[in-house]
Amino acid sequence: MEIIQNNLNKLFDQLEKGSKVKIKSSSVISKGKEYVDYIVKCKNKLKYKGTEKITLLYMGYGDSCKCFLYRRDGYVTFAIGDMSAWIDDYKLYDN
Numbered sequence: 001m002e003i004i005q006n007n008l009n010k011l012f013d014q015l016e017k018g019s020k021v022k023i024k025s026s027s028v029i030s031k032g033k034e035y036v037d038y039i040v041k042c043k044n045k046l047k048y049k050g051t052e053k054i055t056l057l058y059m060g061y062g063d064s065c066k067c068f069l070y071r072r073d074g075y076v077t078f079a080i081g082d083m084s085a086w087i088d089d090y091k092l093y094d095n
Contacts, residue, residue: 008076011090012069015040015054020093023056025078027085035091038067049073 015021022035037059045052054069068079078085 005075008087009071009074011092012052012054012071012076014092015043015069017042020059021056022091022093023078023087024089025080025085025087027080027083029083032088035089041066 011021017040019040021038021040023038024032024035026032038056039059041055041057043052043054049072052071056067056069058065058067065081067081070077070079078087
């Protein structure tokens with residue numbers, strides 16, 4: 001678990017507005033079988049206890065459904081809309 005969080009913290013630090021990333025994620029209703037392409041819409045810091053948030057958009061679908069990466073107390077979590085999910089794997093695009 002600690003190795004995964006270290007990798008997700010590195011990913012969180014690397015992502016900036018306009019960055020592209022492929023994420024394979026799972027949730028309680030589906031197991032991630034394919035990578036999904038996302039683009040970072042914004043990265044900001046929330047007032048609540050230093051929480052950081054990255055807003056991700058599906059590439060090619062506009063603002064239809066937003067996904068979020070949150071970092072609280074050194075732990076990175078993932079949400080699809082308002083549903084909690086977890087990241088199985090990710091790949092950064094070469095810029």
